[in-house]
Amino acid sequence: MLRNKRASSHSLFLLIIMVGLLLLLPYASYSFSKEGTPKRLSFKAGEAGSSIREFESITDKKEVLLSHCLRTSDIEVSESFFQQYSCFQGGEVVIDSSCPFNINDEYKPLLKGKLDTCMGEDVSLEIKDDLITASIPFSGQDKGKQFEVNYERSIKAQKTPLLSEKSIKEVLEDLQSRKGCLEKDPNCLSPSKLEGNDLIIQAESNPRPVVENKALKNHTIKFTLRYKDFQTTPLFT
């Protein structure tokens, strides 16, 4: 009888410990979260740590600046791009065999020029599909009595271009795939319309917010594409 009672009290004792652990766990996690991760604390300790922190601060700020410069450079280039685009004639972008709407080839150097000026240094730029990636390598070195820090990082910023070659080409591909309907109905590709053998397409850039009367509104750049000899010309992609 006595043994049975003791065994039960042992089990109860263990049960209480488990419940206690369950209650203790959230508190322990809370304390842990206040202190930061052990990894972060250890690599930031001492003089070497403050040197790393300094490099981190410099590169983080550069990343924000790069992101800002990419955004503003994209706005500046997109607003005036068609006035200097080689396929722009008489207020329209003319698409034919010599101009298959590869705007990125001309957009990229203009954007890079603005970006380099804004950053005050050479920026690597890549436009792939619908994404611009700007990057700058950063390396810093710091030596103390008992440490040496070699800090290297690639600073990056990305965004979708306001004038997207990919989006416009998708519109052209869609029109091309449906052009068979013109035999029955000349207005079947509306709002695009035929003008002789050419197809006139109204296109626009990706939107961005602008300020009007102290509030925000969407702003897009509208432009006209003239697809020369649309019915007989295959798609230039």
Place this chain on the structure above:
Amino acid sequence: MGRRLTLASFLDDKRGLGGATIFIMAILVIIIIIVATAIFIVQTKGKERIIKSVSGESADDFLLSFLASEYEVDGFKVSGEELIFLTSEGLDSKYLKNIVVSSMEKVCNDGCYGEFSTAGLTFTVGDEKFPKKISSSIDLPIKTEVTFYVKK
């Protein structure tokens, strides 16, 4: 004499509460593992950018986090950096003020005095300037600066 508390004696305890206790404890162990895993995942996610209070190292973190984060303004999603420029272009400063003040209140929590200056505007939180000054600034080229006065 009473038995020593060992795993063997515990598992041998098939009378009284023993059998049921083993079952309950097994459930509790599973719950502890699940809770611990869930808490770990929640707390480590985005750990680098969560600033819960102001310390000597976090004025930079606060400023950078504010500039890089996205906010909903007037139905548009804009970053802190973009919001500063839109404000300098004439957007009602109430949007910037609301976001800045609420961000600073989160980290200050009555434990500091905060001052945020940009585009000719200054927003503050807290009543009392504490002795220790911590600040961070960036030129975008609009100069943006945050200063916290915290207890020593």
